[in-house]
Amino acid sequence: MTGLLFAALAGALFAIGIYLLMRRSILKLVIGLLLIGHAANLSIFTAGRLDSPIPPIMTQDAIQLTAPTADPLPQALILTAIVIGFGLQAFLIVLVRRIVGRNGVDDTDEMTSTDIVDRGQEDGK
Amino acid sequence: MSGLLPMLPILVPMASAILLLALWRHPSIQRPLHALLSAVLLGVSVLLFLDVEQNGIRTVVVGGWRAPFGITFVADLFSSIVVVISGVLSLSVAVTFLRKPAAGERADSDRSPFFWPLLNTLLMGVNGAFLTGDLFNMYVWFEVLLISSFVLTVLGGRRSQFEGSIKYVTLNLMSSILFLVALGILYGTVGTLNMADLAVQLPKVQNTALVLALASLFFIAFGIKSAIFPLYFWLPASYHTLSAPLGALFAGLLTKVGVYALFRVFTLVFAPAMTQLQGVVLVVAAFTMVVGVFGAVIQYEVRRILSFHIISQIGYFIFALGIFTPIGLAAGVFYFVHHIIAKSNLFLVAGAMERVTGSADLRRMGGLYREHPRLAILFLIPAMALAGFPPLSGFWAKFSVIYAGFGSKLWVVGGVALFVGLLTIFSMMKIWSEGFWKNRPVEDTPFKDVESTGRLDVWTLAPIAFLAALSVLMGLFAGPVFDVMVRAGDQLMHPAAYINAVLGGSR
Numbered sequence: 001m002t003g004l005l006f007a008a009l010a011g012a013l014f015a016i017g018i019y020l021l022m023r024r025s026i027l028k029l030v031i032g033l034l035l036i037g038h039a040a041n042l043s044i045f046t047a048g049r050l051d052s053p054i055p056p057i058m059t060q061d062a063i064q065l066t067a068p069t070a071d072p073l074p075q076a077l078i079l080t081a082i083v084i085g086f087g088l089q090a091f092l093i094v095l096v097r098r099i100v101g102r103n104g105v106d107d108t109d110e111m112t113s114t115d116i117v118d119r120g121q122e123d124g125k
Numbered sequence: 126m127s128g129l130l131p132m133l134p135i136l137v138p139m140a141s142a143i144l145l146l147a148l149w150r151h152p153s154i155q156r157p158l159h160a161l162l163s164a165v166l167l168g169v170s171v172l173l174f175l176d177v178e179q180n181g182i183r184t185v186v187v188g189g190w191r192a193p194f195g196i197t198f199v200a201d202l203f204s205s206i207v208v209v210i211s212g213v214l215s216l217s218v219a220v221t222f223l224r225k226p227a228a229g230e231r232a233d234s235d236r237s238p239f240f241w242p243l244l245n246t247l248l249m250g251v252n253g254a255f256l257t258g259d260l261f262n263m264y265v266w267f268e269v270l271l272i273s274s275f276v277l278t279v280l281g282g283r284r285s286q287f288e289g290s291i292k293y294v295t296l297n298l299m300s301s302i303l304f305l306v307a308l309g310i311l312y313g314t315v316g317t318l319n320m321a322d323l324a325v326q327l328p329k330v331q332n333t334a335l336v337l338a339l340a341s342l343f344f345i346a347f348g349i350k351s352a353i354f355p356l357y358f359w360l361p362a363s364y365h366t367l368s369a370p371l372g373a374l375f376a377g378l379l380t381k382v383g384v385y386a387l388f389r390v391f392t393l394v395f396a397p398a399m400t401q402l403q404g405v406v407l408v409v410a411a412f413t414m415v416v417g418v419f420g421a422v423i424q425y426e427v428r429r430i431l432s433f434h435i436i437s438q439i440g441y442f443i444f445a446l447g448i449f450t451p452i453g454l455a456a457g458v459f460y461f462v463h464h465i466i467a468k469s470n471l472f473l474v475a476g477a478m479e480r481v482t483g484s485a486d487l488r489r490m491g492g493l494y495r496e497h498p499r500l501a502i503l504f505l506i507p508a509m510a511l512a513g514f515p516p517l518s519g520f521w522a523k524f525s526v527i528y529a530g531f532g533s534k535l536w537v538v539g540g541v542a543l544f545v546g547l548l549t550i551f552s553m554m555k556i557w558s559e560g561f562w563k564n565r566p567v568e569d570t571p572f573k574d575v576e577s578t579g580r581l582d583v584w585t586l587a588p589i590a591f592l593a594a595l596s597v598l599m600g601l602f603a604g605p606v607f608d609v610m611v612r613a614g615d616q617l618m619h620p621a622a623y624i625n626a627v628l629g630g631s632r
Contacts, residue, residue, distance in 0.1 A: 021299075026291060033298050040305040047313030063193050064316050074312060077261055081305055084268045088298065091275060095294065098279070099287045111288040 002050040006042055013039035024107050026099060030092045037085045041078045048074035130176055131183045131200040133169040134208045134252040137162070142245035149238035156222060159241045163219040166248065167212035174205040178609065182616070182626035184258070192628045193322040199258035201623055202613035203458055207255050207385055210465045213595070214377045215248050217588035221370040221473060224584040237280050244374075247273035254382050258627055260311070260318045260394075263386065264304055267350070271297055274379060277371060278363060289363030296359040300349035307342035314339070321627035323394045324620055333398075340398035343390055344406070351383030353443055354412040357436045361420065364435070365428040365485070369476020372428060376435055377469035381461065384442045388457065391446060392617040399449055406447035411541045414440030418548040426485045427475040427560065430552055431468070434511065437545055438464050441526050444538055448529050455614025456525035459607060463510065463518040463599060470507040470592035474500065477585050478560055487556065491565035497581060501561045506593040508553040510600070513546050518599035521607065 013035050020032030052070040065071050100106050129136070141162040145155050177183055177200050185198040200208070250270025257263050275297075278290040312318055314335060315326045330336055345356070352360040360380065364372055391399055399406075417437025424430045442464075445457030477500055482490045494501045510517035513524075523546055530539035599606055616622060 021295075029291075029295060033295065033302075036299070036302050040302045040309070043306050044309030044312070047309045066316070071316070074309065077308070077312070080261075080265060084265070084272075087272060088268070088275075091272065092294065092298075095275075095279065095287075095290065098282075099291060102282070102287055103284055108291070111291065113285060113288055 003046050006046045006050065010039045010042040010046070013042065024109050026096050026106050026108060029108065030089070030096055033092065034085075034089055037081075037089075041081055041085070044074050044078050044081065048072065129185060130169075130173050131185045131198050131256060132187075134166065134173060134212070135198075135249055135256060137166045137169055138245040138249040138252065141166070142242040142249065145245060146239070146242040149242075152236070152238050155238065155241045159244065160216070160219040160223055162245070163212070163216040167209070167216045170205075170209045170212035170252075173200055174209045177202055177205040182622060184626050193317050193319045196262050197258040197319060197321075197627050198256045199321075199623065199627055200256055201616050201626075202609065203388070203617055204255045204385075206458060206609070206613060207381070207461060208252055210462050211248065211251055211255070211378055213592075214374060214465060214469050215244075217469070217473070217592055218370045218374045220584060220588045220591075221373070221476075222584075224582055240277070240280060243273045243277050243280075246270075247277065247374075251378050251382055255385060258320050260320055260323070260390075261308055264301070264308060267301060267304070267382070267386075270379070270382065271301065274375065278367060281368065283366070285366045289366035292359045293363040296349055296356075300346050303342055303349070304346035307339055307346060310335075310342070311339050319627070320389070320393050321620075321624040324396070324624055325628070327394060328397055336395070337398050337401055340391070340395040340402055343395065344387070344402065347383045347386045347390070348409070349383070351380045351387060351439055351442070352413075352436050353439055354409050354416055357413070357417070357439075360436060361429060361432045364432040365426060369428070369472065369479065373469040373472035373476070376431070376472045377465040380435060380439060381465060384439060384461070387443070388446055388454070388617065392454065393620045393623065396620070403447055403449060406443060407535065407538050410440050410443035410447050411538045412440075413437070413443055414541055414545040418545045418552070421552045422548070425487050425559075427478060427487060427556055428472060428485065430556065431471050431475060434549065434552060435468060437549065438468065438511075440545070441523070441542060444530060444542060445526050447538070448526075448533050448535065449618075450529060450533055451611070451614045451618040452532065453526070453529035453614070454617045455607070455611040456522070456529045458613045458617075459525055459610040460522040462606075462610075463522040463596070466592050466595050466599070467507045467510040467519060470589055470596070471504075471511065473585075473589050473592070474504045474507065477581055477589065478504075480585075481581060482560075482565070487559040489566060490560040491563045492561075494561040499586060500581060500589075503586065503589045503593050504557070504561065506596055508557065510596040512550040512553050516597075516600045516603075518596045518603070521600060521603040525607070 017032040017036035017039060020028045020035065023029065048071045052068055054069045056065055056069050056072050058065060103111065105111070145159060148155050148158065182199060182201045186192065187196045187198065247270050250266045250273060253266035253269065254263055257266060275290065275294050278293055279286050308318065314330055315323060317323055317326055327336060349356045364375060367375060414437050417433050417440060420436065421430045421433035424433060441460055442457055445453050445460060478490065478493060479485050481497060482493065484490060506517065510519040513519040527539050527542050530542065
């Protein structure tokens, strides 16, 4: 049951995040990426069998925690992912601040100069 | 010490990064020291390759935890070959950076004292992704190289760099997140993330639809990083905004990490799912080749043309993967080596062209053949190699991929590959005739898009000549080189040796 709840929550976060990515504001884009990152972490969390009451203790020759046992490893994975995500978000926020300060716009539609081919001289030739 | 050999290509750049960071107050020392440390990196990479070539697959179990639990680093022929090539490239680029900036030249990103440590953490991430035997660890290395590359893309602080970086950052973060989600679902399904262990466990999973969905998720996640057909938009938007030597390093290494991951994961972990995905992979390969080469046609800046050609070349890699025979994968590995050498070299040449003419735009260039005949010859070698003229490396690379494709009766995609080769020649001829052959246009108003010094020194030409010589040698000695590639392809196609080397007696 908890698993279903988490899945729904992760799905909702994905949806909100992707909606924000579609917006033209760079700040909203960053918030969107942040939310999608959280959604990814939550979906890993569910891989650890949230409902299981059986503690993760293995016999000596076993090589894997099998189905009914709770698995703590995904939490270790998320911890790594959260730290990495935190660093990336800090970078992104500074980047947005610099972009808005340098280019003076918070609109991705205004940021096309690296894509557009300058054809200005072609006609003159 | 020799037991740690497979980890040295990761540890050397890590130590270099720390050392160079400690010297941040002494930029005049950092620059030559980085070149020296890159030479050390190349040295240990070559040692690793020779060892793997002689004694077979090498593994290191970190912390002494046996295979499915701990993180394993694995060096097989494919990974040691790409580690050597990344060492070659990092040394060449480091030598290019040794050039003394002319007086009054605009400060570029490599003036920052943090540039050098970041360059080394980038190499650490790249080599880590090449050598790890654990999927989650690969994610971590991807993040290490991504965050380094993010900072490196914006270090110059120019407007275009910011615009390019926001596209680069967003799409690459999306790819990382998809990778992470796929990892979570994969772990929930199989209960392991060690790639060798996955290769054993995954075929036992009953739910083949789930496995196929997972394989597709990985394909998309790595596909964004390697810039395949519908997912490549970040690449031509950002690569040409970098400084030229840095662009060469990015062009040579970063997309190739994605391609490496595709090769590794789809030969080792998802080999059974490949039979279902093969059609998709081949269609994507064909579109990637065609779209990349057509995108280059309308461009008039040298490095923008070259950026689109990266995409087109990625198509050949994906084609080699889609053929999915030992000879196809061997051709893919050969293409890997050829592509990194030729493409990075062209980016270095483009940087030299921009500096002597003062413009990135081909319409404003010209007369370079008369003014700098040595540069012209050095452009021709990698350009002909990229277009696939014999006896250069590119001929054998294209020939072997297309030969393997026809061998598997993939007439259409093979035909597309041949046709794209023709268009590649067109683009290279355009750079040649516009930049080198025609007279330099007379301008009404003086322009200065890029800082121009009007002359070339040995630090610029030596790495270009070195990489060009490698292209020629690889073409002339294609037989012995290809023998090694065939063994690498064989190891990829028959992962039993890899699995045995990692899991050993634990099963």
